[in-house]
Amino acid sequence: MINFIIRRTLSMLVTFIVVSIAIFLMMHSIPGGPFDGFEMPLPDNIKARLMAQLGLDQPLWVQYFRYMWGALRFDFGVPFQSPGETVIGLIAHAWLPSLVLGGLGILVGAPLGILLGMAAALNRNSWIDYIASAVATLGLTIPVFVISTLLILVFAVWLHWLPASGWGEPQRWVLPVLAYAAVPLATYARYARSAMLDTLNKPFVTVLRAKGLSERKVIFQHVLRNSAIPMVTIFLPMFVGIATGSIFVEKMFRVPGLGAYFVSSIEKRDYPLEMALMLLITMLFCISYLVSDILYALLNPRIRIDGGQR
Amino acid sequence: MTEIATTIAPLAKPDRPRQRSPLYFAWRRFSDNKAAVGAGIVLIILILMAVFAPLITGTGGNEQAFLTQALAFPSAEHWFGIDDLGRDFFGRIVYGARVSLGIGFSAALFSLVVGLPLGALAGYLGGRFDWVIMRIVELFSVVPPLLAALLLASVTRGGLWAIILIAALFGWVNVCLLVRAQVKSFREKEFIIAAQALGASPWHIIWRHLIPNSVSPIIVGFVLAIPLAMMLEASLSFLGIGVQPPTPSWGQMINVGMNFMFFYWHMAVFPTAALAITILSASLLGDGLRDAFDPTLKGR
Numbered sequence: 202m203i204n205f206i207i208r209r210t211l212s213m214l215v216t217f218i219v220v221s222i223a224i225f226l227m228m229h230s231i232p233g234g235p236f237d238g239f240e241m242p243l244p245d246n247i248k249a250r251l252m253a254q255l256g257l258d259q260p261l262w263v264q265y266f267r268y269m270w271g272a273l274r275f276d277f278g279v280p281f282q283s284p285g286e287t288v289i290g291l292i293a294h295a296w297l298p299s300l301v302l303g304g305l306g307i308l309v310g311a312p313l314g315i316l317l318g319m320a321a322a323l324n325r326n327s328w329i330d331y332i333a334s335a336v337a338t339l340g341l342t343i344p345v346f347v348i349s350t351l352l353i354l355v356f357a358v359w360l361h362w363l364p365a366s367g368w369g370e371p372q373r374w375v376l377p378v379l380a381y382a383a384v385p386l387a388t389y390a391r392y393a394r395s396a397m398l399d400t401l402n403k404p405f406v407t408v409l410r411a412k413g414l415s416e417r418k419v420i421f422q423h424v425l426r427n428s429a430i431p432m433v434t435i436f437l438p439m440f441v442g443i444a445t446g447s448i449f450v451e452k453m454f455r456v457p458g459l460g461a462y463f464v465s466s467i468e469k470r471d472y473p474l475e476m477a478l479m480l481l482i483t484m485l486f487c488i489s490y491l492v493s494d495i496l497y498a499l500l501n502p503r504i505r506i507d508g509g510q511r
Numbered sequence: 512m513t514e515i516a517t518t519i520a521p522l523a524k525p526d527r528p529r530q531r532s533p534l535y536f537a538w539r540r541f542s543d544n545k546a547a548v549g550a551g552i553v554l555i556i557l558i559l560m561a562v563f564a565p566l567i568t569g570t571g572g573n574e575q576a577f578l579t580q581a582l583a584f585p586s587a588e589h590w591f592g593i594d595d596l597g598r599d600f601f602g603r604i605v606y607g608a609r610v611s612l613g614i615g616f617s618a619a620l621f622s623l624v625v626g627l628p629l630g631a632l633a634g635y636l637g638g639r640f641d642w643v644i645m646r647i648v649e650l651f652s653v654v655p656p657l658l659a660a661l662l663l664a665s666v667t668r669g670g671l672w673a674i675i676l677i678a679a680l681f682g683w684v685n686v687c688l689l690v691r692a693q694v695k696s697f698r699e700k701e702f703i704i705a706a707q708a709l710g711a712s713p714w715h716i717i718w719r720h721l722i723p724n725s726v727s728p729i730i731v732g733f734v735l736a737i738p739l740a741m742m743l744e745a746s747l748s749f750l751g752i753g754v755q756p757p758t759p760s761w762g763q764m765i766n767v768g769m770n771f772m773f774f775y776w777h778m779a780v781f782p783t784a785a786l787a788i789t790i791l792s793a794s795l796l797g798d799g800l801r802d803a804f805d806p807t808l809k810g811r
Contacts, residue, residue, distance in 0.1 A: 217653070219650060223650075224654075224659075227666055339791065342738060342791050344742055344746060344749075344762075346765060347783050350772070350779050354776060358776060448750070463658065464752070467665050483654060486655065487653050
């Protein structure tokens, strides 16, 4: 098991470093620099001095190592678009609305999805099963901004029940949270259904029933537990997905979160902020996959063979 | 006795045992799936609309022919109204189907061109080659496609071909994994071992035996790559880094429509509905095909 964890960690570390180099190169190969977008172009000598001050005149590999060395000590530099604060500070205050929005979205969506999926698996080919499949397909295929548009049109424009955008009072949270909840709901409805069906068809369930265990005990003590594995393993990646999922929801509902910075930092060639955001997301994804892998191995002893140890 | 014998009709000649191909059974399962068949029909209608766009719209997608009636609501004359720049919105939506479907299909094709050989080789050769391919696949799994696509789209300044290539860059992974799994499960079968024993080259085995046996994951991978690419294009265009105006793209229209939504609802409703219907029907078709080819996966 230890062996398995070490091997996975090392492989993730290599992946992370390769991805960070690729992102750094891509970022710097976008034509234009941070001081080219102004209405009044800067004179060349001033631009050169600014670039030198920010270390942007160095070769790319020097810049990369400088940045990564800083990043190791949690120094991600100063964002070009708001030089009065650090990248860390900006991310810290901008992430709060994103975190609240995403957290609430998952909190609303995931349990509902699990319930829906369970109900669908227990009543196979009934109307509830069809509804669950429809919800799962719609939620997973229709882009978030389409769902958001429809929510705003129906609840804000036509019915006037809720405010269309903004952040602050709780009633403004309802629509963005609903829009965000669609994906976790659909994902969990699908996963819970297939996991439950898988387990229900296992011979041990038949044995339990044959031995006269009540249906409730069979479902809640045995089937649910054994179907939990896939549900646990998708949770972390989904949670990290908050970061990218929020780009659209935040843009649609004008929530002052982190989402807007993903686009604006690229548009403004704000290298320190952009790199910090990308590193953050990639690292969170790496960690979440790693933890999911380990959790999966812990919960399901059968796949530990992969670790070379038994 | 003889009388009876003559009245009895001769036994019906037994049918020659007919061999049904797996494709026949897949087709039967597919045609039982009403949602998938419906989705397929809708998709065909959409494709026909995209191909024959000039015949069903009065004006081209970009002609500002109705500037004096800009933002007019839907009417008998202009089914979907007029947009903010005086263009017939129905025409724009129909031309948008060309962009969306064109990107979807081309990206899926490119995904196939890259993913199929890599998947087949990784599955058949195994060992070091497989290891390298799987590490590359892992790289793609830790980068959120949307963020990387944002960067890449900025590097290339949007444009149709750039978006197709970006979508393919993230689409080949699925095709590769599907084909690899299928090839891997066939590699140990007797007929492959027999072919190897007869001295067939790896190239011959992959081309003549393994790829024909992977038709179903190939079709499924292809069809499922289409909605993913369309979604990526719409998302990028929605954020303003995808297909550049005036080329009509639904994602871009939704982005513009958002600002008019509170009064000129048609600006948001029609592109939203068009995008939702197209992506939904493409994914339902893909899901239906997957269930038809591999009934054990049904409902996943």
